[in-house]
């Protein structure tokens with residue numbers, strides 16, 4: 373998958389069984405006008421988790437690319453397809469899963485060979501062919517797979533570096 | 548419901564039957580940290596629909612107030628309750644429903660008498676007691692009701708004044 | 723959300739940054755209560771860093787106002803962004819609070 | 832998203848405002864194609880009003896670059912916000928495009 377040496381994908385995303393019930397689930401029609409809402413939902417939650425403004429925006433971008441691919445390649449531009457996005461937050465407290473944000477994108481499209489889902493080589497500059505690469509560079513772990521019944525699934529995770537932040541506020545005194 | 552004369556609630560929100568399948572459905576746990584994501588999702592979609600930045604923010608606020616009330620009054624602060632938010636967009640093209648954004652918030656809480664869901668009088672200034680008032684002032688139509696099986700439902704709509712905007716871009720030439 | 727507190731002479735400025743909603747309003751509440759405990763002459767709440775506030779945030783400010791009146795502390799809100807101002811207007815609280823535009827003039831309001 | 836187009840002498844500036852994602856990238860694409868049709872000496876894409884861009888937006892810029900090279904139009908990107916710059920860096924396109932910080936210096940880049 374042409375991973376760059378400085379961004380090795382060390383970990384696999386946790387299994388759906390390990391993750392349990394999602395915190396948030398979004399079911400959306402396969403329409404480009406809905407991309408902004410869904411990526412902003414995930415970006416806002418990422419920020420609350422302690423990811424930086426830039427990282428939260430990038431996580432939103434990774435999701436946007438995944439959804440856009442389902443709309444373009446999976447549903448071929450049909451606007452009444454269903455896309456399911458699930459989101460989990462792991463606190464990393466003693467469980468097998470480190471602290472992080474986990475996303476799962478599922479569709480009801482014809483299944484394809486997951487190994488065919490890959491971007492162009494970065495050196496072969498042409499319009500397009502970047503989405504999967506962006507997903508892989510931004511997220512710490514990602515995997516495309518066939519769903520049990522029908523459709524495709526993308527699972528992806530981004531872990532929180534050290535104790536990056538808190539879910540609540542902080543008070544600073546001066547003067 | 549102490550409606551102000553300058554914001555009469557002329558219309559009722561369209562029925563769920565008239566609205567049909569939602570464009571987007573969000574299922575979230577009853578956790579305050581998820582409010583930002585959900586209101587930003589709805590705000591982003593409202594902006595794409597042609598609502599102004601301020602109006603889109605206010606629609607997000609109305610949803611935030613509705614969700615916060617479910618968390619505080621319905622689930623009494625429990626963080627594992629389920630809240631379902633559905634969103635529809637009506638184009639207002641010949642259908643019985645005018646162009647607008649429609650939201651439905653559903654929970655699985657003990658049912659209460661919908662007529663008891665009301666804010667304090669604005670003149671009796673005290674902390675709290677504003678959420679329902681904000682929802683009623685911001686939205687053009689809103690109704691609390693008991694769900695068929697269990698739990699409560701809030702349906703609310705905001706209509707688009709004249710041809711406020713487009714769902715796509717626009718190009719302006721000068722010079 | 724983060725809350726910065728600065729004091730000079732008789733004035734204490736409380737400056738939250740970030741969205742103030744149900745998930746963080748309790749932090750603003752305790753910061754305001756703590757500041758009021760010192761009974762300063764004037765408490766200035768600088769809202770210029772707050773792009774969004776819901777009714778739980780408004781409630782903490784109403785509570786602070788009630789405390790301030792009991793102890794003759796002057797409470798001034800300043801720097802409100804348009805979206806935040808609109809909630810005060812809808813709730814008819816824009817005439818109940820002392821609200822000034824510019825943090826620089828809040829010292830004398 | 833809105834696209835503003837202004838021309839002076841040999842330069843044409845294309846300034847989109849708003850998020851550029853799959854829902855609007857086609858509008859940016861046709862604006863760029865139209866501008867390229869006139870074969871100006873230099874096309875400046877001012878991205879200072881673009882807080883967010885996805886790969887469909889990047890694709891329209893790569894396409895414009897390919898057209899520009901065929902007809903000896905100079906294509907310059909300017910005013911990129913940090914979030915937008917990061918996608919160019921991840922895609923290793925930050926060295927392929929001519930990118931300047933300041934719209935004022937794009938005229939001579």
Ligand SMILES: Nc1ncnc2c1ncn2[C@@H]1O[C@H](COP(=O)(O)OP(=O)(O)O)[C@@H](O)[C@H]1O
Pocket residue numbers: 438441442445446484488489490491492499500501502503504505524
């Ligand atoms: N959700 C998907 N379903 C089916 N095929 C996909 C999906 N996502 C990506 N692909 C395949 O992987 C290729 C690379 O995707 P990407 O890197 O996003 O570039 P692009 O979509 O511009 O071609 C696509 O061309 C397509 O063949």
Ligand SMILES: Nc1ncnc2c1ncn2[C@@H]1O[C@H](COP(=O)(O)OP(=O)(O)O)[C@@H](O)[C@H]1O
Pocket residue numbers: 616617620621659663664665666667674675676677678679680699
């Ligand atoms: N989702 C809900 N479920 C049950 N009761 C509710 C709900 N929303 C509002 N209420 C009732 O309506 C009252 C007014 O709500 P609101 O105007 O938001 O003010 P507050 O929540 O601060 O009391 C609440 O005190 C509560 O009794």
